[in-house]
Every structure is written in C-alpha cells, then in structure tokens.
Amino acid sequence: MSNINRKKNQHLLWRAGFGPMAENIAQLNVLTQKELWQKLVTTSADVPAKINLATNPFSVLKNGNEEGETMKPIDKEDAISKKILNQKYRDELKDMNIAWLNQMIHSKAQLREKMAFFWHGHFACRSRNAFFAQELLNIIKEKTLGNFGDMLRAVSKSPAMLQFLNNQQNRKGKPNENFAREVMELFTLGRGNYTENDIKESARAFTGWTFNKNGQFAFKQKIHDDGVKSFLGQTGNFNGDDIIDILLKQKQTATFITKKIYKYFVNEKIDDTKIDYLSTRFFKNNYNILNLLTDIFTSTWFYNDKNIGTKIKSPIELLVGLRRYLPLQMDNEDSQLLFQKVLGQTLFYPPNVAGWPGGKNWIDSSTLMLRLQIPKNISNKDIIDIKPKDDDDTNMGMKEEKKIAEIRKPNGASSTINWDLIIKNFEEIARPQLLETIEQTLLQTKTKVDDKILSKYLNNDSRENFIKSVVINVMSTPEYQMC
Numbered sequence: 345m346s347n348i349n350r351k352k353n354q355h356l357l358w359r360a361g362f363g364p365m366a367e368n369i370a371q372l373n374v375l376t377q378k379e380l381w382q383k384l385v386t387t388s389a390d391v392p393a394k395i396n397l398a399t400n401p402f403s404v405l406k407n408g409n410e411e412g413e414t415m416k417p418i419d420k421e422d423a424i425s426k427k428i429l430n431q432k433y434r435d436e437l438k439d440m441n442i443a444w445l446n447q448m449i450h451s452k453a454q455l456r457e458k459m460a461f462f463w464h465g466h467f468a469c470r471s472r473n474a475f476f477a478q479e480l481l482n483i484i485k486e487k488t489l490g491n492f493g494d495m496l497r498a499v500s501k502s503p504a505m506l507q508f509l510n511n512q513q514n515r516k517g518k519p520n521e522n523f524a525r526e527v528m529e530l531f532t533l534g535r536g537n538y539t540e541n542d543i544k545e546s547a548r549a550f551t552g553w554t555f556n557k558n559g560q561f562a563f564k565q566k567i568h569d570d571g572v573k574s575f576l577g578q579t580g581n582f583n584g585d586d587i588i589d590i591l592l593k594q595k596q597t598a599t600f601i602t603k604k605i606y607k608y609f610v611n612e613k614i615d616d617t618k619i620d621y622l623s624t625r626f627f628k629n630n631y632n633i634l635n636l637l638t639d640i641f642t643s644t645w646f647y648n649d650k651n652i653g654t655k656i657k658s659p660i661e662l663l664v665g666l667r668r669y670l671p672l673q674m675d676n677e678d679s680q681l682l683f684q685k686v687l688g689q690t691l692f693y694p695p696n697v698a699g700w701p702g703g704k705n706w707i708d709s710s711t712l713m714l715r716l717q718i719p720k721n722i723s724n725k726d727i728i729d730i731k732p733k734d735d736d737d738t739n740m741g742m743k744e745e746k747k748i749a750e751i752r753k754p755n756g757a758s759s760t761i762n763w764d765l766i767i768k769n770f771e772e773i774a775r776p777q778l779l780e781t782i783e784q785t786l787l788q789t790k791t792k793v794d795d796k797i798l799s800k801y802l803n804n805d806s807r808e809n810f811i812k813s814v815v816i817n818v819m820s821t822p823e824y825q826m827c
Contacts, residue, residue, distance in 0.1 A: 387452040653827065
C-alpha cells in the first residue's frame with residue numbers, strides 16, 4: 345500500500361497508543377486502519393496485572409509467618425515516624441512512575457495504556473500516599489475501556505480522590521463542598537451546567553463518604569446528612585450514589601466527556617456536528633467508552649489531513665514514543681523522572697485538580713530546547729545541564745536525591761540501543777531514498793525538515809551510520825514534537 349496508508353496507520357498508533365515500535369513498522373504498510381484498530385482492541389481486551397509496588401504501612405502485619413499465624417498491625421506511632429513514612433511514599437511513587445512508564449513503552453495493550461493515561465489527567469489527583477495513588481491507577485486501568493459510570497463511581501469512592509478533594513472533612517452540619525464541586529465541574533457536567541445550590545445540596549449527599557486506614561471506602565452513617573435535598577431539578581433523600589446516578593442521566597455529561605475525548609484524540613478545534621453525533625451515541629450506549637472510541641477511530645474523518653500531525657506531544661507521549669521506536673536499555677532509568685519534571689508532566693503529580701492543560705502549554709523556549717536535545721543525549725551520552733524548578737509539590741524527593749541529577753553528567757541518561765531492529769526496516773530502501781523514507785516513518789507533519797540543513801549533521805561513513813544519524817537527528821527536530 346501507499347505511504348498515505350502508512351501515515352494514517354501511524355496517526356492511529358500515535359493517537360490510540362504511544363506510537364509505532366521499530367519491529368512493527370512493516371505491518372503499517374499493509375494493514376488497513378480498521379484492521380489495525382481491531383488489533384489494538386484485541387491486544388487491550390485483557391485487564392493488565394496491577395501495579396503492586398506500594399504497601400499501606402498501617403496495614404502491614406508483623407509477628408507472623410507464612411503459615412498464617414495470627415498477626416497484629418504495626419502501630420503508626422511506635423513504628424513509623426512521619427519523616428520515614430513520607431520518604432517511603434516518595435520512593436514508592438518513583439518506582440510506580442518508572443513501572444507505569446515501562447508498561448506504556450513495552451505493553452502490547454497500547455489502547456488500554458493510552459486511555460488510562462488520558463483518564464489519569466481527567467481524574468487528576470495528587471496523593472502523597474503512594475498506596476492510595478497506586479490503587480486509584482489500578483481502578484482506572486481496569487475500567488478504562490468499559491463503562492464510564494462504573495469508572496466514575498469507583499474513582500469517586502477511592503481514598504486517593506476522597507482525600508485529595510477533602511471529602512473526609514465533609515460532614516452533616518458542616519459540609520465541605522470541594523468534592524461535590526469538582527465531581528460536577530471536572531468529571532461530569534463541566535463548568536456552567538449547574539448552580540451553586542446544586543453544589544451545596546450534593547455536598548450534603550456526599551457526607552459520610554470517607555475511607556479507613558486500610559485504604560478502603562467507608563460510609564459513616566453518623567456524619568451523613570439524611571435530610572431531603574434538591575439537586576438538578578430533583579428532590580429526595582439523596583446519598584452520594586444517587587447524585588452520581590442523576591449526573592449520569594444528564595445528556596450534558598455525555599457531551600462533556602465526548603468533547604474532552606475529541607479534543608485529546610482528534611483535534612483541539614471542536615466540530616459541533618461530530619460532537620453531537622458522538623455524544624448522542626455515547627449516551628444511548630450507556631456510556632460505553634470502547635464504543636465511543638470505535639466510532640472515532642474507525643471513521644473516515646479521523647484520518648483527514650487537518651487531524652494528522654497537529655497535536656503537540658505531551659512530555660510523556662514524547663518520552664514513551666521515542667523509547668518505543670528506539671529499542672534501548674537505559675543506564676539510569678531514574679533520569680526519566682527528571683525529564684518529566686523539567687518538561688512539565690510528572691506521572692502521579694498533576695499541577696492541580698484540572699490536570700495538565702496540554703496543547704501549546706507544553707512548549708516554551710526552555711522546554712523546546714530540552715525536547716530537541718533528548719534523543720542525542722540518550723544515544724550519544726551527551727551532557728545536558730538542567731535543573732528542575734524547586735517545587736515541593738512535585739519534586740518527588742528529587743531535591744534530596746542527588747543520584748537523579750546524574751543526568752547532568754556524562755552517562756546520566758545514556759543507553760544501549762538495539763539498532764539492528766531499526767536498520768532492518770530500511771534494508772530494501774535504496775540509499776537515495778533513505779532520508780525521505782525515514783522522515784516519513786518518524787514524522788506526521790505536513791512540513792518537512794530542511795534536508796540541506798539536516799544533511800550537515802548526518803554521518804555518511806556507512807549505510808548503518810547514516811541511518812542512525814538520520815533517526816536521531818530527525819527525532820531532534822521541532823516536527824517530531826507533533827503527532
């Protein structure tokens with residue numbers, strides 16, 4: 345098939361996943377978009393194994409053995425100081441970050457990983473408790489392609505979200521409105537589609553929603569307001585589940601979610617006609633997420649030129665996509681934490697309750713320069729002298745961990761690349777066509793890299809070195825920042 349077909353398939357892989365891998369590039373020439381979509385669906389059908397790196401320190405058991413003797417919980421005050429506990433959480437969050445990043449890179453379930461990453465931003469939550477953050481991620485990964493209502497309810501009852509939005513402080517007679525407000529503004533209806541009274545009344549309904557020290561949802565009847573509430577035109581003795589039911593019955597919820605998915609996966613410029621069609625089907629299909637995605641990714645309009653190569657890759661998409669195409673073993677995987685930090689997107693650390701803004705917000709003069717240096721730094725063991733901003737909310741302990749800053753020294757972010765997998769893809773391409781073919785493989789933009797400028801940086805010593813230098817230098821261009 346034509347280069348146009350391959351470009352459309354690359355478009356699908358970048359939007360519904362994290363881009364192509366070197367070993368599957370050849371398939372993109374022969375598969376149709378619907379065939380490729382079906383592969384993405386099939387490989388993401390099974391729920392992945394849970395990330396299980398963080399432990400709840402208050403439910404750790406002692407004085408027992410593998411035979412199952414009676415054990416007693418470790419007491420918080422006599423076993424763990426606050427400082428030690430916080431360091432434990434930071435270390436676990438770092439490990440979870442790298443573990444999830446590796447799943448994004450290597451997992452065959454690309455659609456599931458990409459959708460989990462999307463919901464990770466939609467249900468933005470920053471929890472210092474690594475165990476809570478881990479359990480929230482596992483909920484999202486399990487339900488990411490299923491029913492939106494099921495995921496909304498499970499996320500809303502997660503200790504991470506209840507804690508982040510202060511619902512443990514929401515009690516009868518002294519309602520805290522933060523949780524109720526964000527459930528409507530950020531998770532379901534969107535701003536402007538509810539009143540201040542709706543916030544107050546739904547906050548009363550969510551009283552009693554809390555969690556126990558074992559990281560499990562708990563409903564405390566004693567602090568629940570069991571009085572009559574009026575919410576979105578309905579009146580009754582509502583509890584939190586009733587509020588979520590009412591929200592899901594609003595067509596506006598389907599419209600809000602559809603718009604957000606469209607802007608993220610298709611184009612930031614909304615097409616109202618398509619939103620109306622998609623959201624109506626989403627609503628009628630009882631919020632089936634996979635059906636909505638199928639409507640989008642199997643449409644002809646998704647592959648229109650105006651939607652291809654027009655999205656700025658987020659830092660995670662950039663790092664994961666680069667590593668998917670470059671089969672490599674990093675000397676220091678922790679260096680990726682610093683890349684995330686400096687580029688402005690650290691997993692598990694959204695900037696606020698609204699998540700990462702995306703779009704042009706990803707690019708400024710300093711982040712663009714770093715983006716352009718990353719491929720060469722990884723492949724050539726170059727020195728990049730960078731320093732993350734001093735932000736206690738998102739430093740992940742980096743200020744205290746000098747080893748993370750090794751990226752500023754030789755070998756800090758270096759790696760061993762398996763170039764054979766990449767070179768094999770171009771073995772039948774004549775030398776004069778190599779540059780153009782590699783560019784078409786790596787770039788989605790309409791504009792091309794200036795070959796005259798690019799040629800100044802290429803290694804012509806051998807065919808192998810030429811391919812290597814083209815790949816790295818094309819990845820180091822502004823055009824590669826788009827997908």
